[in-house]
Amino acid sequence: MKDKKVEEVVSRCIEKWGNDSRTDDLQKVIDGWLENIRENDRDIYLRLLYNFRYYSKKSENKYAQFVIRKVKEIDNSINESIFVPLLKTEEGISGAYKLIRCIQLIGGLNSVVCPTNLAKFEKDFGLDAIKNVIIVDDISGTGKTLSDNLKYMKELYPNFFINKNIYITCLVTTENANKQIRKQIENGKTRYWTYHIMKKSFEANNIFRKERCGNVKKRVEEYELLLSKKDKSDIFGFKQSELLVAFSDNTPNNTLLSFWKKTNNWEPIFPRAKTASRPSWARNAKGNQKKNVTSNLIELINSK
Incomplete structure (x- = not known):
């Protein structure tokens, strides 16, 4: 039964x-x-x-509609704004890229306003006509990772932040992350758009x-x-x-x-995608090589 x-x-x-x-x-x-x-x-x-909150494609589309509405409040024709993913300090494609694509499709935007290669965008178009930079991510659980990645972006692509209005937004933000992020916003030209704020599962009188x-x-x-x-x-x-x-x-x-978490004895409802270990050439790479690449990029961008 x-x-x-x-x-x-x-x-x-x-x-x-x-x-x-x-x-x-x-x-x-x-x-x-x-x-x-x-x-x-x-x-x-x-x-x-x-x-439990499961964000299907339909749910992600609703978030994209939210972002488009917020942008039109400051730039109705979306002629002075660009949408970029929050870049990670470690190379790789995060959930932010998927949401950028979603925003592009839902908003009917030209792909040029949703760049993922920021160095190429700056080289091809410059940034003089851009007033608003909207930085998108999927989730901020503690606020620390977002802050670290934002600092990394500022160091690597400083011209995207100088004299620009910065708008940061996540599909999901915890209450704690929301507080931490807002504390770290330095000036009136930076805003954080919250969509869904989640409490901890075992917080009193939540669930x-x-x-x-x-x-x-x-x-x-x-x-x-x-x-x-x-x-x-x-x-x-x-x-x-x-x-x-x-x-x-x-x-x-x-x-x-x-x-x-999937184990031999545990079948989860929403298994996390498996990630293979790094190849030997990545594991053996020296830390200073990565630093040199970053420094060279910054020097290249600033020389333009």
Whole structure:
């Protein structure tokens, strides 16, 4: 006999999230997931699941509409603005690139206003006509990574920040990250556009009543510890973010391990994409080589 409560939660989730490749066979996936959770803990996990935020392509399109609306408030024709991804200090394509593409398509924008190669953009067009730079990212869990990456961008591409209005925006921001980011905004020419602000899962009176939070967190911690790394630093998500969020293409490590960590004995609902280890040539690269490349780029840009 099927569990009616599980069926009801699954039905509500599908209603909120919609159907796509990550939610296909959701009932079957959740049934398998719950098999590894003790009977008396299942209500806790069903409650967490009900409060989980999954951002499908449709949800990401709504975010793109939000960004376009905000930009039109300052530049109605979008003739003096560009949209750029928040660049990482480590080479690679992040979720920001996907959102930039989404903004371009939803806004019907020419690809030239959504550059991902900033050095080439500056060389080809210059920056005199640009007044607004909109920096986009998918998630800020603590605020630190965003701040570090923003500092990296300023060092590498300073002319994109000099005498420009800077607007930073994320699809998801935690309450703590929102506070940290706003503290670090230096002047009136920098703004942070919040879309969805999320609280920690075990914050008092968020998902569970204040008097229950301690006990609930302790029970969930047992499962997190089973799935964690040896040093236990990743339990409850990166820096204990305690988030319940996944995107259409991946799941951030800020989310509770119970929802994304895959092991031989644990099948998660939203598995995080596997990442291969670095090739030998990358592992053996000297740190000063990377620094020299950065310095050379800055020198090249400033010489233009």
